[in-house]
Amino acid sequence: xxxxxxxxxxxxxxxxxxxxxxxxxxxxxxxxxxxxxxxxxxxxxxxxxxxxxxxxxxxxxxxxxxxxxxxxxxxxxxxxxxxxxxxxxxxxxxxxxxxxxxxxxxxxxxxxxxxxxxxxxxxxxxxxxxxxxxxxxxxxxxxxxxxxxxxxxxxxxxxxxxxxxxxxxxxxxxxxxxxxxxxxxxxxxxxxxxxxxxxxxxxxxxxxxxxxxxxxxxxxxxxxxxxxxxxxxxxxxxxxxxxxxxxxxxxxxxxx
Amino acid sequence: xxxxxxxxxxxxxxxxxxxxxxxxxxxxxxxxxxxxxxxxxxxxxxxxxxxxxxxxxxxxxxxxxxxxxxxxxxxxxxxxxxxxxxxxxxxxxxxxxxxxxxxxxxxxxxxxxxxxxxxxxxxxxxxxxxxxxxxxxxxxxxxxxxxxxxxxxxxxxxxxxxxxxxxxxxxxxxxxxxxxxxxxxxxxxxxxxxxxxxxxxxxxxxxxxxxxxxxxxxxxxxxxxxxxxxxxxxxxxxxxxxxxxxxxxxxxxxxxxxxxxxxxxxx
Amino acid sequence: xxxxxxxxxxxxxxxxxxxxxxxxxxxxxxxxxxxxxxxxxxxxxxxxxxxxxxxxxxxxxxxxxxxxxxxxxxxxxxxxxxxxxxxxxxxxxxxxxxxxxxxxxxxxxxxxxxxxxxxxxxxxxxxxxxxxxxxxxxxxxxxxxxxxxxxxxxxxxxxxxxxxxxxxxxxxxxxxxxxxxxxxxxxxxxxxxxxxxxxxxxxxxxxxxxxxxxxxxxxxxxxxxxxxxxxxxxxxxxxxxxxxx
Numbered sequence: 103x104x105x106x107x108x109x110x111x112x113x114x115x116x117x118x119x120x121x122x123x124x125x126x127x128x129x130x131x132x133x134x135x136x137x138x139x140x141x142x143x144x145x146x147x148x149x150x151x152x153x154x155x156x157x158x159x160x161x162x163x164x165x166x167x168x169x170x171x172x173x174x175x176x177x178x179x180x181x182x183x184x185x186x187x188x189x190x191x192x193x194x195x196x197x198x199x200x201x202x203x204x205x206x207x208x209x210x211x212x213x214x215x216x217x218x219x220x221x222x223x224x225x226x227x228x229x230x231x232x233x234x235x236x237x238x239x240x241x242x243x244x245x246x247x248x249x250x251x252x253x254x255x256x257x258x259x260x261x262x263x264x265x266x267x268x269x270x271x272x273x274x275x276x277x278x279x280x281x282x283x284x285x286x287x288x289x290x291x292x293x294x295x296x297x298x299x300x301x302x303x304x305x306x307x308x309x310x311x312x313x314x315x316x317x318x319x320x321x322x323x324x325x326x327x328x329x330x331x332x333x334x335x336x337x338x339x340x341x342x343x344x345x346x347x348x349x350x351x352x353x354x355x356x357x358x
Numbered sequence: 359x360x361x362x363x364x365x366x367x368x369x370x371x372x373x374x375x376x377x378x379x380x381x382x383x384x385x386x387x388x389x390x391x392x393x394x395x396x397x398x399x400x401x402x403x404x405x406x407x408x409x410x411x412x413x414x415x416x417x418x419x420x421x422x423x424x425x426x427x428x429x430x431x432x433x434x435x436x437x438x439x440x441x442x443x444x445x446x447x448x449x450x451x452x453x454x455x456x457x458x459x460x461x462x463x464x465x466x467x468x469x470x471x472x473x474x475x476x477x478x479x480x481x482x483x484x485x486x487x488x489x490x491x492x493x494x495x496x497x498x499x500x501x502x503x504x505x506x507x508x509x510x511x512x513x514x515x516x517x518x519x520x521x522x523x524x525x526x527x528x529x530x531x532x533x534x535x536x537x538x539x540x541x542x543x544x545x546x547x548x549x550x551x552x553x554x555x556x557x558x559x560x561x562x563x564x565x566x567x568x569x570x571x572x573x574x575x576x577x578x579x580x581x582x583x584x585x586x587x588x589x590x591x592x593x594x595x596x597x598x599x600x601x602x603x604x605x606x607x608x609x610x611x612x613x614x615x616x617x618x619x620x621x622x623x624x625x
Numbered sequence: 626x627x628x629x630x631x632x633x634x635x636x637x638x639x640x641x642x643x644x645x646x647x648x649x650x651x652x653x654x655x656x657x658x659x660x661x662x663x664x665x666x667x668x669x670x671x672x673x674x675x676x677x678x679x680x681x682x683x684x685x686x687x688x689x690x691x692x693x694x695x696x697x698x699x700x701x702x703x704x705x706x707x708x709x710x711x712x713x714x715x716x717x718x719x720x721x722x723x724x725x726x727x728x729x730x731x732x733x734x735x736x737x738x739x740x741x742x743x744x745x746x747x748x749x750x751x752x753x754x755x756x757x758x759x760x761x762x763x764x765x766x767x768x769x770x771x772x773x774x775x776x777x778x779x780x781x782x783x784x785x786x787x788x789x790x791x792x793x794x795x796x797x798x799x800x801x802x803x804x805x806x807x808x809x810x811x812x813x814x815x816x817x818x819x820x821x822x823x824x825x826x827x828x829x830x831x832x833x834x835x836x837x838x839x840x841x842x843x844x845x846x847x848x849x850x851x852x853x854x855x856x857x858x859x860x861x862x863x864x865x866x867x868x869x870x
Contacts, residue, residue: 124735180629190855191848192810194817195825198832198840203654278724285726286817286829297818300730308730319723426776446776453776459769463791463868473777476787504868520777 126306135310142295146314149291152211152280153273159216160223161272165265168227178228185225193218194282201287211288215279223272230264263334270326277322281315292318374437375528375560376402376425381434383420394420396585398434404527407554407561409571411617412581413624418564421586422530425562426453439527448473452521454531458513460505460520467492467501470519491519494553511542518550522557531563535570543567544602547574551600572613573600580620590620656838665842674827678846681823684740684812688747689805695748696755696804703756704763717757725750726814738819747811754807758800766792795866802858809851 112128115121135142171177197214204210234257242256284293292311299307383395394417402408410418423429424436427443436443438450446453460469468475470488492501495515505513514534521529535543547570554561565571571578572594580590594613596604604610638658645652656664668674703710729746736742766789774788816825824843831840 124731180633184630184633187852187856190806190809190851192806192813192851194810194813195828195844195847197817198829199837199844202832202835202837202840274722278726281724282726282814285729287833296727296730300733303734305734308734312727312730315727316723320719323722428772428775446778448776448778453773455769455773455776457769459767459773461770461773461788461791463794472774472787476777476779476783506868 123303123305126309130306131309131313134306135313138307138310142292142310142314145290145292145295145311146318148208149280149284149293149318152208152215152284152291153276155208155212156215156219156276156280157269157273159212160219160276161269163216164220164223164272165227165268168224168268169231169261171224172228172231178232182225182228185221189221194286197283197286200283206287206289208290211280211283211291214283215276218279219272219275222275223268226271227264227268230267231261233264234260263330266326266330266334270323270330273322273326274319277315277319374401375404375406375439376400376562377435377437377440378421378425379435379437381421381424381431381436383417383424384432393585395431396587398586398588400579400588400591402560402562404439404560405558406576407551407563407574408577408579409563409565409575410579410581411565411568411571411621412586413583413621414566416581416583417586418581419532422453422532422562422564425528426451426530428453448524448526450526451528451530452524452526454514454517454521454529454534456533456536458505458510458517458534460513460516462505465502465504466497466508466516469505469516470523472520473524487523488519491523492516494522494556495519496549509542510538511546514538514546515549518553522553522559526559528560528562531561533564533566536566543570548600548602550574551598555599568614568617569605571617572596572610573605578613578617580617583624589624590617592616592620653835654837656841660838661841661845664838665845668839668842669846677822677824677827680740681812681816681825684743684747684816684823685805685809688744688751688812689808691744691748692751692755692804692808693801696752697759699752700756700759700761701763704760710760714760717753720753721757725753725811726818729815729818732815733819738821740822743812743815743820743823746815747808750811751804751808754804755800758796758803762793762796762800763789765796795862798858798862798865802855802862805854805858806851813847 108128111125115125115127115130171181193214196217197210200210200214204213238256238260239252242252247255280291281293284291285297286293288294288297292314295311296308296315299305299311378398378400381395381398382393384391384393386392398421410421412418420429424431425438425443427446430444438447441450443451460466461472464472467485467488470491471484474484474487489501492498495518497512497515497519500508500512500516505516508516517534518529518531521531535546538546551574563574565574575594578592578594579588580592581587582589592613596609596613641655641658643657644650645655645657703713728749732742732746732749736745770788770792771784774784779787812823813825816823817829820826824847828840828843828847831837831843
């Protein structure tokens with residue numbers, strides 16, 4: 103199927119079925135990517151840097167806070183409905199606030215993407231913490247484990263899958279947040295290149311940037327999944343859940 | 359109701375309630391074709407309580423589904439009161455599933471009415487009949503409760519009421535008490551026999567519990583492991599009505615042992 | 626619990642009012658709540674704001690009305706035909722995880738910058754969500770219910786109307802709620818990115834011109850609309866789910 107899509111990409115514009123403006127041929131796009139690799143390369147670096155830093159905020163904060171909120175029923179009952187209601191509001195509309203506060207440079211992207219990814223990571227971690235069977239701790243205590251041992255030998259390993267999900271989610275959302283922010287208002291980065299070239303109607307360059315973005319998400323996703331598989335060998339292989347819309351789906355998917 | 363059944367019953371009593379001839383079933387599995395049932399032939403007399411036991415995976419549920427008209431066999435013949443069952447016919451055959459599977463958005467009475475509502479019977483008559491059935495299974499006063507308000511045993515009773523609502527000649531039951539705890543199981547078994555005595559239907563009942571099998575049945579059919587075949591028919595000639603005390607008798611134990619030996623010989 | 630949440634909300638609103646006033650936060654950057662609200666009130670009197678709201682709401686509505694039937698149809702098809710499911714499900718999961726804003730420039734190239742482009746983009750984005758949710762809805766109907774209904778002699782139509790629909794209803798409402806969130810977000814992104822009309826465009830403008838009270842007023846307005854719709858559907862969901870355990 104993939105092969106057919108790639109072939110289509112090459113041939114459809116060439117045969118004139120769709121004008122090159124709408125869909126530049128694959129070869130043109132790749133050619134531009136190669137010839138301008140320096141521009142694309144440095145843009146990619148900028149974007150990656152922003153993603154990394156916003157991940158720090160989102161995952162670091164999100165997982166920590168998620169663990170706390172998830173672990174304590176009172177906090178959970180208090181906060182979860184609030185977040186669930188807030189989820190209805192598109193966070194993008196806050197982006198102009200960030201550009202007004204932090205300017206057009208990387209800081210606004212990092213802050214925005216950090217916020218954007220923060221809540222889903224927190225919610226996902228909170229939900230995941232709840233799945234840890236309290237019986238594990240009871241069993242450990244009955245075997246004479248000290249508090250420290252309980253933490254390191256039971257809680258942390260049991261929490262690892264949840265943490266990994268949080269990392270994967272956070273990274274994916276950080277990428278999306280950064281890219282959207284760069285597309286909207288920026289002076290550098292891949293998203294910026296997309297907008298720049300779109301306004302001058304240079305389609306091959308636009309699509310070249312788009313390919314990079316796609317590659318970025320796909321590679322990140324594949325990397326984290328294989329890392330998860332490698333490190334969490336003891337996890338039963340889970341079928342991707344027939345996504346039940348609601349907590350599961352909305353938390354793991356971006357609206358952007 | 360009772361007399362109506364008997365009037366037509368004369369012509370029907372001639373035909374066996376269920377007659378299976380040389381039935382085999384093959385299905386496509388992951389690694390090729392699987393022979394699920396092999397050359398099954400059996401007959402169930404009208405008004406009798408027949409229990410089928412067998413190891414897991416032997417195909418007894420599939421066989422029951424075929425009797426219900428929910429599945430068709432690869433080869434062989436299956437007749438219910440002289441006619442085949444190409445599709446479900448709640449007038450002839452009522453089914454009670456392992457999971458009560460009551461529709462959670464309907465009340466108990468609405469669940470029992472469900473088959474009647476499919477035929478667009480008049481509302482008042484439907485409700486009347488549903489209440490009648492609920493009374494029969496001992497659930498007076500629970501008509502307007504929702505399933506989530508009912509216990510496991512109660513849900514199964516509603517399920518039985520639903521199976522009986524169209525006064526079928528045959529009632530098929532697929533491990534209906536499997537999800538209940540032991541004590542409820544015993545009570546439900548006793549209740550079932552009471553209902554059966556009142557309505558004199560033909561019952562085909564699947565269970566894993568040998569005690570349950572001997573307690574309930576007129577005849578026990580033992581199936582082999584896959585491919586499922588009937589390897590023994592054991593007549594249970596304990597007097598009716600059955601009582602709990604009978605379970606302690608030597609005869610009970612002996613019958614139970616005999617079934618167990620048959621099943622064990624499979625491994 | 627409800628009172629604790631109310632207290633939390635109140636505390637946050639109070640903070641919004643006092644932090645800028647006390648000087649802890651620069652009131653140029655974060656206007657106090659009262660100023661934002663009065664600005665909002667004034668804005669709502671202006672006809673160009675009315676026009677912008679109208680445009681945005683129209684885009685949201687049209688995109689939604691395209692995406693829901695289309696997505697439901699495809700979703701049901703995928704759920705019903707395992708053959709299609711095997712081909713398309715992995716594809717859909719991949720498309721899902723890529724930022725859909727990536728496709729926005731393409732829509733602009735094809736349609737230009739106008740109503741159609743924004744609607745097309747939003748409909749495109751939302752359809753994917755609806756497909757996944759609709760498929761999940763259909764799959765959620767327990768096979769036991771189908772078997773029971775069939776054993777009671779239900780025809781195919783009766784199966785759909787008497788078993789599938791009531792069983793799926795709460796989930797369908799949730800689908801509508803979630804898809805609307807995605808839909809609204811997509812329209813906002815499109816308007817903020819490249820548009821000459823709509824609230825998103827206004828917000829982007831206000832941001833660029835450092836008109837902070839207006840910017841926050843716009844944000845408050847949109848948030849209220851979004852939350853209102855969300856909670857209304859959620860309320861409906863609760864009403865229809867009284868039988869759910």
